[in-house]
Amino acid sequence: MTFILTVIAIALIAAAIGLLYVKWRGEGVPALVLGLAVPVAWGCLCVSAALWMRAYTPDFGLSVGFLIFMCLPLIIIGWQGYRGWISAPLSHRERREKAPADPTASPGKGLRITARFLSCLIVAPVTGMAVGLLAWAYMPGHGSTRYAWAVFFFTFSFAVALMAGLAAQRPWRATGLIALTGAAASALVSLPILTGSV
CATH class of the missing domain: 1.10.8 (Helicase, Ruva Protein; domain 3)
Known part of the structure; x- marks a missing residue:
């Protein structure tokens, strides 16, 4: 039961981060989804916090849950940086590397x-x-x-x-x-x- 609650809690955190990312991009998404993205994301985080406390003790569960919530966006940040790097023209990358601060x-x-x-x-x-x-x-x-x-x-x-x-x-x-x-x-x-x- 603890494993199932943990998986659901992590999935809710991932869903919340995805909704916040969609809200941040704001491209190609219906206006209704953009309007509900932030409150639904916070609702997912609250439910996830409750599941962490239910699966483990409140102190350990919330600490691990918040740690996962702070670490998962690093995947999106790294992916965005990598995509921007490979999509930039080679000459632009070379100028950016060689340009003095x-x-x-x-x-x-x-x-x-x-x-x-x-x-x-x-x-x-x-x-x-x-x-x-x-x-x-x-x-x-x-x-x-x-x-x-x-x-x-x-x-x-x-x-x-x-x-x-x-x-x-x-x-x-x-x-x-x-x-x-x-x-x-x-x-x-x-x-x-x-x-x-x-």
Whole structure:
């Protein structure tokens, strides 16, 4: 039964990624499919998360599920890059390989890379931990139940913050919003300590 649930969960993740890819391309697809692609993809991911938790424990299942969700798009990215490489004219590829890097060609690119670097390695994981601790502090139930919720919220918020930081056209603004979210969650976590209720 665990194997069947795992296969279905991976298939739903693949279907969600395919729908998001179709939405991103937006070519040769009926308007109805494009309009429903994003909500149906999120629905597939939610069902997949439930199946991961059912097949395994919530902490292990969600962690592996989100890892697969983050790794499968690398196949599409690699395929797109390879297809673009082989379809480009040979002379264009040679010019691109031999052309020296121009540091003035795209002003601000280094700052955007720095923002995404900070968002991925520092701000997003810290925000995920803060949201996980918030769930641990305020969710009702036994300690094991609160632990499961903490792991779920940590994994989910970390993944959302990671995608927001990487996909944003203005990465510094996205990094700031993620940091503010983490700061607000941290303030709520420390509120019982500051008020002396714990």
